[in-house]
Amino acid sequence: MPTTIRRAVLSLPAAPPGPENPLPALLSPLKQHHLDAAQRAQLPPAMARQVGYGPLRSVLPVRRRDGYSRERTPTDVEAVVIENDRLRATVLPGLGGRVHSLEHKPTGTQLLYRNPVVQPAEFALNGAWFSGGIEWNIGATGHTPLSMAPLHAARVPAPDGGEMLRLWEWERMRDLPFQVDLWLPDDSDFLYVGVRIRNPHDRPAPVYWWSNIAVPESATSRVLAPADEAWRFGYERSLRRVPVPHWEGADRTYPLNSEHAADFFYEVPDGERRWIASLDADGRGLVQTSTDLLRGRKLFVWGAGRGGRRWQQWLTEPGTPGYAEIQAGLARTQLEHVRLEAEEEFAWLEAYGPLAADPATVHGADWDAARDEVETRLEAALPRADVEQAYAAWRPYADLGPKESLATGSGWGALEVERGRFTLPGTPFDPSTLGEEQAPWLELLRSGSLTPPRQVLPPAPTLVSPYWRDQLETAETGNPHYDRYLAYHLGVARWHAGDRSQAVRSWEQIADGDWPAMRCLAVADQEDGHPERAADRFLSAFDSAREQAREGASWTAAMAALGRETIEALLAVDRADDAATVLEGLRPGIRERGRFRLLRARVLLALGDAVGAREIFDRGFEVDDLREGDEVLTSTWHEIAERLGSGARLPERYEFRMRPE
Structure with a gap:
């Protein structure tokens, strides 16, 4: 044939x-x-x-991309x-x-x-x-x-x-x-x-x-x-x-x-x-x-x-x-x-x-x-x-050049070709692929201004290459609402470039009432060795985001990610009571995920309830987004066993260690 x-x-x-x-x-x-x-x-x-x-x-x-589960259904895959x-x-x-x-x-x-x-x-x-x-x-x-x-x-x-x-x-x-x-x-x-x-x-x-x-x-x-x-x-x-x-x-x-x-x-x-x-x-x-x-x-x-x-x-x-x-x-x-x-x-x-x-x-x-x-x-x-x-x-x-299109990727390549006026024989990035995510950046490229969304939404993607950072640095200002939006994205681009002090300065200008900027400042505090201040800022960001949160997949993803970061930051500075409050402040659908059941066990352990933490392990859970090389299951189990005076071996379902003990 x-x-x-x-x-x-x-x-x-x-x-x-x-x-x-x-x-x-x-x-x-x-x-x-x-x-x-x-x-x-x-x-x-x-x-x-x-x-x-x-x-x-x-x-x-x-x-x-960390919002997946382990619930599989028959799916048609092209x-x-x-x-x-x-x-x-x-x-x-x-x-x-x-x-x-x-x-x-x-x-x-x-x-x-x-x-x-x-x-x-x-x-x-x-x-x-x-x-x-x-x-x-x-x-x-x-x-x-x-x-x-x-x-x-x-x-x-x-x-x-x-x-x-x-x-x-x-x-x-x-x-x-x-x-x-x-x-x-x-x-x-x-x-x-x-x-x-x-x-x-x-x-x-x-x-x-x-x-x-x-x-x-x-x-x-x-x-x-x-x-x-x-x-x-x-x-x-x-x-x-x-x-x-x-x-x-x-x-x-x-x-x-x-x-x-x-x-x-x-x-x-x-x-x-x-x-x-x-x-x-x-x-x-x-x-x-x-x-x-x-x-x-x-x-x-x-x-x-x-x-x-x-x-x-x-x-x-x-x-x-x-x-x-x-x-x-x-x-x-x-x-x-x-x-x-x-x-x-x-x-x-x-x-x-x-x-x-x-x-x-x-x-x-x-x-x-x-x-x-x-x-x-x-x-x-x-x-x-x-x-x-x-x-x-x-x-x-x-x-x-292609004879017949069989599938379509993202619009980001088309945006970069528009920005750089690149000629790339064989790999056309067609302007028709430009979509909603690229629209604000196309506007910045063409008009010099970055327009915030009309709806209250979690942060949109930030472009961080040297060329886009230059566009952000020279963007038009003067509208306070637009300026706050610009400052957030400019801070992310500066951070990525290694200019961390200027990134922090950008976020500090708008942190009052802006939970994405407050969350970025919390990450900066963690990196700079200020865990207490980081925990305070994470908690402030979480409380503010929870007040603004709406229905929808984007908000669910944002609250799950911010909730996890906040709980872990609070546990790192022995503030288990605050961590428990944050956990209870999450929607039930998030709290029931395996990652948050593990966090509940860690919170209970920090509160002195090793029996309750062990019960969570005994009932069983799966951490859908367990990372390659992460040993948090092992360390949590051994801490529980030590508190209870037990020599019980880590159950096989939780055994993901990739190196010798």
Whole structure:
């Protein structure tokens, strides 16, 4: 059959990602991936520079998405299917452009771990993320904020005369457009993926990219890559060089041979072909390879311990097999960001397909022989020269315009193109995509004034790039109502730029009666080491917001987020009575969420009622937005047990630890 691209609909049990959190995310989201200066000094110089380059201050201007639940219902999910005689790839444009499945038709083999559900969890930089398939991680260390966001999608001509699927969007944290082109040449066993990241600005930008591939995991599955060493990063926050495959008495290329979650970033020597494979007991599975620019290769394991197994269950449904992740990135490790010069681009080609190798050699004790066997079979199936030729053939097609739109992403790219007058062949950001969220900023761009909304609403998104901050700094003033609105957004932009004293000054000018500004001042106090004043300001913001709150998803999201922040700030300064009052002041639908049941247990514990706190755990709850690496369940349980003089073990349902005790 000729290669085809068609629309499809998948019916999957899914929990919606929920509304965006209107409170600006002022703080960095992933502190566990930070290395201090002493740790960086132990790294090779080039690697140390990239680890220290372009750290993420926050996810701004992106907003957090943490209002999802674990209530799944049958949901129709829009998909695009790319198919030839050999492979069938199913892509979800509305969910980050993820390749949901990749089936090898002659053998009926599913090459990826295909999650049977869509269950948001707190893994993306901005919150909601789900597991499985192939995801395209761009932006900064972690899972992209686009994990559960729609991308633009269209048919475009492919280099072989057929068609390919183009996905594109504007990545807002780094302010960069990118595209992903997927196609299947006739009779090919490999899905080709061309990726391009462009920097249209007059300044360099830090860039991050990792293609994240979920593969089936079993006791006999082995991950192979052309390396004798790896950089291991665990949730105890240390990066160290370790040998491959054996380390500390076990062969770590078998994912279940690790007890706890960890990353293994393979040190692929210069000049070696870039590839990584996951093969089962019969020597069969998936291989990924690329042109040389995509230098990094990684294995992520959940581990065989209680915490890793619990996370696997949490992300899918009972009875579903586990998975590991094999990944490919621009740098050695995911702690690094790579400099992209002004008006330049990064581009490369990836290929994904089945591989069959001799199982005795693949699983033998001779690591060199196992690697050579996989590389020899890969060269026979897809020569390295063919990948280079496919890349060269694709490059002129990367600029071709779409033939037919298949899905629509956000309007933010259209706003940036309007602002910068950028010409971006191949990735049109059509003005028709501009919507309500972009309207105030389009007005600021065209008229020089920022108009507040007519309704009483939680904060609207703030744009924070240097260009938009300049627009805010020079915006028209004179109307007191408009000036207060401008001061709030200018404060957020100044904070993001690192000008914190001026940000605080902006918010202090309007804090009287303006709860979003008061909340921002509370966050600033926390960062500056003033927890008592922060608690006072959080409480003031909460009381004011509760008086203004209306019905609607945006207000519910705002009150849930502000309530949580306020309760945690009050508990931090031993004001449990005030924390209990705030908890009771929330709407019942918020109080019944698992996160707030946990907060109730912590409040009771702070009030001296360890028995009541234990009863909450005994009745059972689920913290829908439990963050990767968060140990609050463990610490709360152990404090309760200590108060009660109990040695009871943490129940399995609450066991999410990703590191040794």
